[in-house]
Amino acid sequence: MSKRIHFIGIGGSVMHHLAIDAHHKGFEVSGSDDAIYEPSRSALATHQLLPASLGWDASRISSDIETIILGMHARLDNPELVRAQELGLEILSFPAYIYRQSQNKERIVIAGSHGKTTTTAMVMHVLQQQHYQFDYLVGAYVEGFEGTVSLTEEAPLIVIEGDEYLSSALDPTPKFLHYQHHIGVLNGIAWDHINVYPEEATYIAQFRKFAEASVKAGTLIYNEDDPKVREICADNAAIREDTIKIAYKAHPFNIRENKTLLKTHLGDIEVPFFGEHNMTNLAAAKAVCARLGVSESQFYDAMRSFRGASLRLEVLLEKDDRHIYRDFAHAPSKVAASVQAVKAQYPNRRLIACLELHTFSSLDKRFLENYRHSLKQADKALLYFNPQVLAQKNLPTFESQELRDAFQREDLLVFTDIAELVSFVAKEDLKHTNLLLMSSGKWGGIDWQEIFNHA
Incomplete structure (x- = not known):
């Protein structure tokens, strides 16, 4: 049976x-x-x-x-x-179940408040290009892979996107602690999930636990450009003495004629993605792949064809003088990074940034101040939230002015009706303009792709 x-x-x-x-x-x-x-x-x-x-x-x-x-x-x-x-009956959270299915594999776990999905996807892409046999768990669809989870009997290793959120109602353990990593990556820390970590110090403590959870003779790869990560990883006496620590910084790059070129000892290498945050993600992925035996030339060759994970600066429309991007950015650090990336890549184009507040943290007034200046580099900034979502989460609604104060933009345009937002955006003249749509939600069920199919 x-x-x-x-x-x-x-x-x-x-x-x-x-x-x-x-x-x-x-x-x-x-x-x-x-x-x-x-x-x-x-x-x-x-x-x-x-x-x-x-x-x-x-x-x-x-x-x-x-x-x-x-x-x-x-x-x-x-x-x-x-x-x-x-x-x-036996009751397991899904991360506990994944660990059970992969406990005999080498486990690579990529963690951080931001960048973990893209870094995981980069590692997956490189390993696939080099014909490695591996399993994976990633938070978005990646080109060339079926689904977001693979668990086989044969694969000797698994690449896991490690989330700091609680495992289940019965299990308050952060998900990434279940996986007991052999190679752990910590890419960046910026307070999030205020509903379960109401204090920033409590949130940061979860990543400290991750760094200290490295197994015997394990590897901890960390972003030394991030002060919180550096503090947790560089001189933490609670981390095992036999842990191999590898620090990395954002990979050097140039932008030339709206193209991103990696600066390497092999020469400049053009890649089809951009943004300083992605150069940090790339450096993390490169360090992981090196530990797994991938050479620099093999890694860079794979990066030439890496198209990113879904909803990570995903192109909805591309023309000579405009791009429309859909991005998962929702937390303050992610919003700021995405806005900065698009503006830096196309400095001579106007940038319209449109953000949906959707997560519990983003809709909590105590958290709003963390968005200060996150939309600063946009030429025009639009904000949407659904009052019904606030009501469902038992949170008070916003006044437009308090949102302008929080974002430090008096010209911030605030919408609470999705039809009005769509109508406003559809009337915008997009000549020599990039439009950046940022949300972890559903935009009230609208299909931006359909709206811009004939743009």
Whole structure:
């Protein structure tokens, strides 16, 4: 009889891939969720794993289930979770489950408040180009890979994007601590997730734990340009003495005629991505790949064809005198980095930056001041938030002026109606202009790609 696994929160971006993976391995898979969006819905339906109905139902949970995988958004009072506890079933968070599936592999874990998705994607791209056999967990779709998770029996190593968020309602451990890295990367620290780390010091402490969790004779690769990272990694007596420490800085580069060129001893090498933050990501990926036996020439050759992860300065429209980018940037450091990157790459074009406040942190008035000057380099700055989302999160709404004060831009244009925002943007003259759309949300369900298909 095949092992039965039940996923509470099967529609999650990682959870649905884990469910499909378990199904492929011959396990009997069931699952539930209160909302399932694309692309999870179609992927689950294709493999006949889509729940017959949405919502939670304790009757789905029975004693023949061997393992419950608990998604991070399921609450403690979830009736299926309560029933599983009553039956004494094994309950794992998804990072604990991933560790179980990869405990015999070499584990490379890439962490940090920003840059971890792109750095992970860069390492994956290089290893694929060099025909390495490896598994992976990454937070966005990467060109050349199916899905965001791969767990096989054969691969001797796994590349993991390590998130500092809590593992589940039952497990307050930061996800990246479950993976017990052999090679750990710490790329940058900027306070986030105020809902679970209300104090900045508590947030930073999680990364200290990560640095100190290096296994025997492990490797810790860290960004010495980041003062918080440097403090945690450089002279921390709690890190094992046998840990190999490798510091890196942003890779040297030039911008010439709107093209980014890496400065290397092999000569200038043009790459199809840009921004100083991506040069930091590249330096981290290069250090990881070197530890895995990839030569400099092999690494640089792979970077020539790296197109980035989805929603990371992703091009929606490209013409001679304009670009429209969609970016996952939402935290202050990410917003500032993306705005700076586009302006530096195209200094002679006007830049319109449009940001959606969507996450709990970004919608919390206590956190707003962290966005100060993050939109400074944009020629025109637009801000959108949905009052209904604030109400759902039990947060007070914003006045336009307090947002202008927080961002330190008196000319900040604030929208609370998505139709009005779309109408405003659609009327903008985009000649010699770049438009940067930044959000980790859904922009009220609008499809920017469709809007600009005929631009």
